[in-house]
Amino acid sequence: MTRKLTNLTLKVWRQSGPNDKGRFETHVIESITDEASFLEMLDVLNERLIAKGEEAVVFDHDCREGICGTCSLMINGQAHGPQRATTTCQLHMRSFKSNDTIVIEPWRAGAFPIVKDLMVDRSAFDRIVESGGFITAPTGGAPDANLIPVPKPVADAAMDSAACIGCGACVAACPNGAANLFVGAKIAHLNLLPQGQAERYKRAEAMVDTMDEHFGSCTNHGECSAACPKEISLDVIALMNKDYRSAKFKNRKELSRN
């Protein structure tokens, strides 16, 4: 049964460029079906703005099926809005009520400068992944399937970490602007598997050191995990903390042999 939402007040963050001060702009959506996704609702708003000859609201989006990590948006003080384990593109208007006021802000972090309106530059995440480097893999003839045995619980844990889509909700939700959940997930998904062991400690140290250049530090609030559309657990942060400490000691020992 579809339902119509009426009289929604949107307070949308508008900012013409990285150095502009920015401000909230108020728009009213008189009527919209509750089957519309949140981004479709913004599309409706943009169509209207374009028709009036005004500039459309800029926001990031791509696959619109919750797997690419491109959409963002701080909706009513929550990263990706009120529904748990859901990206903004998969959030639907049925999560709201008629006459609601919806406040939409971009992710805010020093490492995520605002490009325009609601779009931020998340390339600091790419710097972290880059610094993680390669994994050694034998090339040549295709190996047999299951040549490397991986225990099921380990494969599951690695897969849970690999579910990270790099959207940045963890940083946006963190009161300290820390990226520990993202980096923890990236470190855990390789460090748990046998294929990731050769560079395990090099990777842990390099990725955490790159993270340090851009982001804040963890105080274990748990906001990141609550905001994560893939529900990545705080356990990956503990694993990162453990591996970074091991890495510092192991790398020091190895280097002193040179």
Next chain:
Amino acid sequence: MSTTTTPSRAPVSGTAVASRHRKPFLLDLYGTALGKKYAMAMSGIALMGFVLFHMIGNLKMYFGAADLNEYAEFLKKLLYPLAPKESVLWILRLGLLGMLALHLHAAWSLTVLNRQARPVRYQSARDYQEASLASRSMRLSGIVVVLFLAWHLLDLTFGVVNTIGADGEFVRAEVYANVVRSFERWPVALFYVVANLFLGLHLSHGAWSIFQSLGWNNPRFNSWRRAFARGFAAIVVIGNVSFPIAVTVGIVSV
């Protein structure tokens, strides 16, 4: 004629490449955000040990003046005659002061780092999902505990803000009498109760946080970590709060 050059690159190895300017290892580790979290956690463990044994020692109050004063004397004579009087006590004191200084310095620098990580705040209200009152007020509760510590030392160690005894002199060794005289002033008793509630708030998040910061994570015990933190905080607070209340209601008196 063209020449081919080999691009210079770091050696391919399983470990990190040595940087040219390296600080001493521990300073280098403390220079990172995670290193500071390790320092926070380990100094936190030391300070937790202190508050627990401080509370347990003070329970002697319920056995009377002689027991409590004797316990204070025992602390001075730890390992005596193997070690000179008060020597072990001073090692413990200096260790704790060092741990406190480390805890405060790490907290201060991480706070600065976190502020810098979000130079422009959110312009609308946040709707927190998981962050608790305890986790969000760590800085406030920490400051209250440090201010309380200063008062506590001035009150019962140096006697500056204690009321003076019948002979007009503050005698430190008369622990029991000093405590009772101090807590007979109801605003002071209330202050001790309130400060200890802040300590409990701080411990209830901090004692859990230690496990995460040090990466002590084991699926078998994870569900116990928060319970441990709350239980530890409760035990310390109940013990500590009982003393001013016992004096106020007259269970403990001169």
